[in-house]
Amino acid sequence: MFTFTEEQEMLRRAVREFVEAEVAPKAQEWDEQDHCPAELFPLLGDMGIIGIFVPEAYGGVGLGYVERVICLEELARHCAGLAITVMAHQLCMGGVMNYGTEEQKQKYLPDLARGRKIGALSLTEATGGSNFMGQTANGEWKDGQWVLNGRKCFITNAHLADLDLWTVVTGKNAKGRPELSAFLIDRGTPGHTPGRAEHKLGMRSSNTGDVSCVNVRVDASQMLEQRGKGAKVALSTIQEVGRAGMSAINLGILRGCLEEAVRFSNERIIYGKPLHHMTNIQFALAENRLDYETARLLTYRAASMKDKGVPCSAEFAMAKYAATEGAIRAAKRTIDLMGGYGVINEYPVGRYLRDALAGSTAGGTSDVLKVVIAGETVKQ
Ligand SMILES: Cc1cc2nc3c(=O)[nH]c(=O)nc-3n(C[C@H](O)[C@H](O)[C@H](O)COP(=O)(O)OP(=O)(O)OC[C@H]3O[C@@H](n4cnc5c(N)ncnc54)[C@H](O)[C@@H]3O)c2cc1C
CATH class of the missing domain: 1.10.540.10 (Acyl-CoA dehydrogenase/oxidase, N-terminal domain)
Known part of the structure; x- marks a missing residue:
């Protein structure tokens, strides 16, 4: 426990x-x-x-x-x-x-x-974030430096980052598959530029956009780990640092929904009594609580496993799935519970729904997480 x-x-x-x-x-x-x-x-x-x-x-x-x-x-x-x-x-x-x-x-x-x-981590390309090995940004060793080219999209902190961690294809491995390597690119390195900034449904107080490399020259000392280890660097970072983070964020959104639902159903008087005297409102409160507690237990369990050095990729995938889907459900439920007030922007719950939806793909979509969870379950 x-x-x-x-x-x-x-x-x-x-x-x-x-x-x-x-x-x-x-x-x-x-x-x-x-x-x-x-x-x-x-x-x-x-x-x-x-x-x-x-x-x-x-x-x-x-x-x-x-x-x-x-x-x-x-x-x-x-x-x-x-x-x-x-x-x-x-x-x-x-x-x-x-x-x-x-x-x-x-x-x-x-x-x-x-x-x-x-800092920023730039992995996703237009070829599909889930298709991680399908990326086409590339690096070539020329005249004593790496020359990087490509375009990344949906990058958080694209326009703010002083340090940008990229993965690029630097060749093929022994099995003929793309070999990825990871590089640290400093802001101001010629040819490294942010592109369009996205205007998003939610998570609007974060910056998301494209970043391009056009003949960006970096020294060998800017490579992270060794040549060909980019997939390991990126996937372990996403699977643990990223999914832990997105689980925590959705947990925060979930708690916001729960607290707003409780506050509103205490304050709103209908038929001469607080809103929560009706059974359907009690069900909504109970379901918000259940979604929050489930996500909370899964998230903190995975985090404590990580702190103890126990492998926990599947646990973070489950935590992120439960927190993301729970946050979307709880936000919608809270909006419904509030009647017309639910869509009035003076209340924050509409923002919570937009934030939960906008952040749902970052760190892996729910379908991709289910594929990961099923894979680990079959193995175990
Ligand atoms: C707000 C926000 C912030 C982000 N920040 C970053 C960042 O900082 N750095 C970064 O690199 N990326 C970032 N991303 C990108 C994010 O990681 C990708 O959106 C995510 O990986 C999904 O990729 P995609 O959007 O290209 O969707 P796709 O991969 O094109 O997926 C499309 C659909 O296909 C489904 N699908 C795909 N593959 C499978 C499969 N194998 N099995 C079943 N279904 C599948 C998906 O579930 C989805 O429904 C961010 C995205 C958002 C929205």
Whole structure:
């Protein structure tokens, strides 16, 4: 049975107080204005929220995935867009932390962990994010440097990133399959440019867009891990850092739906009584609670397995599936429960539904997660 320590409860309270004071009052406005509050990064860095799972030797707090999930859940409770901005930044940071050389870690991690620099992970291409090995961006070794070309799409922090982690095809392996390698590209490297910025249904307080490489020249020292290890770097980062993060974010959205449903059904008087006197409203509250508790248990169990070094790819896939689908269901249920008020933008639940829908594919669509879960189940 998973339980939180006293320190973890204290961390949650501290992050919650910060989010309620600094994030919640502005979240609606950021959504309306498509504004990503990246200006909060240095503050989030100083508070230890961004570098929570980075070792202290590299400027982080040296805690684990459970603490990371606590922070992301609390951020997403009021602003899923800010939470996905931090989460995507942590994907890049996690790649450097798990696969970087000592020199790369020293060079990049302190600024990333403290929120002085922003990171992105650029994997998805127009050929289909789920078809990971179908990517066509390529790297060629020429005159003592790697020359990178290609275009990535749907990249969180595309226009904000100081450091962009790319995977490209650098040849074929012994079986004739594409060999992927991973590279760290600094902002301002000639030929590396953000393209269109997406205007999204939800997660609007995050930045998402295209990034292109046109004859981008990088030294061999910018390769992460070894040549041909790009698929390992990217897939392990998505499967664990990414799915843990998206589970936590959807958990935050789910809690928002549950709390809004409780608040509204207490305050709304109908037939002379609070709304929750009707059985169908009680069912909606119970179902929101069940969705939240299920996702919560799966997410924190997977995070604690990760902290103990136990393999947990299937557990993160289950957590993300339960949290994503649960958040979409709970948001719709809460809108229904509220009657006409549910579609009035003064209430945040419409934003929660849009955020849950917009974030559902990041880190793997629900169908792809089911394929992963089934595969692991058959193996076990
Ligand atoms: C808000 C947001 C932020 C994102 N941030 C990033 C980021 O920072 N970095 C990054 O690299 N990418 C990012 N992505 C891209 C995301 O990872 C992809 O959207 C996702 O991988 C799905 O890829 P796709 O959109 O190309 O859909 P496709 O892969 O084209 O899928 C289309 C449909 O086919 C189904 N499908 C595909 N393959 C299978 C299969 N094998 N079995 C069953 N069904 C299947 C899918 O479930 C879906 O219904 C982001 C996306 C969004 C929306």
